Amino acid sequence: MQWLNLLKANTRKEYIELKRYLPNTIAMIFTFYIIFLGMFFGIQIVGDPSTQDANIQYVIVNYIFWFLAMMIINSVGWQITGEAMRGTLEQLSMSPMGIWKIMMMRLVASTIINFTIIVVLLYSSMLTTGQWLNIDVVSLMPILILTLISMFGLGFIIAGISIILKQVEAFLQILQFILAGLTFVPLTVAPFLAYFPFVKGVDLVRSIMIDGTTLSQIGTGDFLILGFNAVFYLLLGLVFFIYCERFAMKKGLLSHY
């Protein structure tokens, strides 16, 4: 029950802040859409007409996923930096629930909210391009959940770095491009990337949304990799975050910005 109350409190806070920073939220969505249009018209003008449809579909899925990855992974880093600047990080650290649980619920909360935005953006993109992707919720959900879990793990690693270094803005900017690389590069080009967080998931989502693959057609091996990545990266993220928190507590870094 305490977990649920924690989730409710953080979801409500995320939602309220999103509303209070409405111009910022609108600007973010607008920027996303403008960049998407740029890519769409770019493909139409300079792309190969024979593969145009496939390219557009590919761009929609990758771009949406990149946006989601940025929202989830980067936002934890920004949040830690913001909390340290505001002076609320120590208050969160004093919660008997533990800061990692609060951050976990923040991640879930921001994922729920951002996912809603993403669905709207996805349909806007499909409407603009006239390319309708296969939205097979039953097949997509388990893959999405496992992929998101590995993203959370990566988010915790970023949060751990932020809790110690605080001024990680430059790193977060670079991370955006690393995330773009991981979402846009197909696994056929670099199969080892399957063991990187969320790359396998994006690949499977592409396969469902573009090629119309169903859940039953996805091999056990793929699911095992996906499951392994989810557990491995989440545990790695949590252990790293807790280690960083202890380190910050030893060095007195929780309140410093």
Place this chain on the structure above:
Amino acid sequence: MWKDITGGGSIVFRKNTTIFLQEGLSLVEPIIEVKNLMKTYKKRRTKELVHAVTDVSFTVNRGEILGLLGPNGAGKTTTIKMICGLLIPDSGTITVNGLNNQKKRFDSLRHISAVLEGNRNLYWRLTVRENLEYFAGNRGASRKEVAGKIDDLLEKFRLKDKENELVNRLSRGMQQKLAIAVAMLAESDVILLDEPTLGLDVETGYEVRQLLREIVRDYNRTIIISTHDMDVVQDLCERTVIVNQGKIVTDDRVENLMKLFDIRSYTVTLSGLLSAQQQQLLLQQFPNHVYTPDTVQSKLEVDLAKSEEIYNLFDVLKMEATPVESIDRNTVNFEQIFMQIVKGGTNDAMVKSS
């Protein structure tokens, strides 16, 4: 189970916790026990070691208001943060309500809340009520569970009419009150306040002090205040621990310190002047005295190491039959006592009236 001999119900005796009787048979139970605390930092650039806290030990009793004082860099905030579990000591232990705050960190955190950076401890884009609800949620409580408590606190802290106001639109005093209300909502036994009146105007500072007094009286909370505001100490604290250069220099009841420093500082008003011989004797016996000669009315300020020394003063005055108009005991304020202690004076030292 031990019976409360003060007649107020019963209390549970906890392992590792000492309960003892104090004057007047009131039951005193330490809720915080700090033992041999050490914390050393390494300076980033010079790599020089800074001993922030050295062998600090003290206890805080349930329902007590303790003032933790010291000049800047004395180790107050470091000590407070170690008690809050935000900073890990190099050695030493802290128990909160019988729980070691390192080994049972999360359990001990249930007994502690703090306002460490005043109005910076709040979310400025949330309203007063939303802040209270959010912080309660972070401790695992639902909005429904705390709704009534929030209403009570808003009434108590005179923030009811501002409950839907964004925090960034509140005055600093109101933000400070809200930060304390957030700490209160945690329903912890101990509240730690770092500089609760910093930056507040006189009226709001007074209001905050009143609130803190009410918190102790009505809610039986233990409060530890780290402050530079000596009015807060004199007005609120029962006991003070004064730290300087990471070490405790005084741990005593405010009342005792006031008495100790108060009784031995005198201003003697004389008709006429002291002779050269009298002045010479005064210099020998009271080296720190201040003599303000005036042909009509001279003033002599003396600090006595022992109360019997007043007779030596009388002897000096008697030898020339110097007329004494009055002898006044100087009232000292806590700021003067604090300055004297921090400057390295002992409890026997004297404090001059300003």
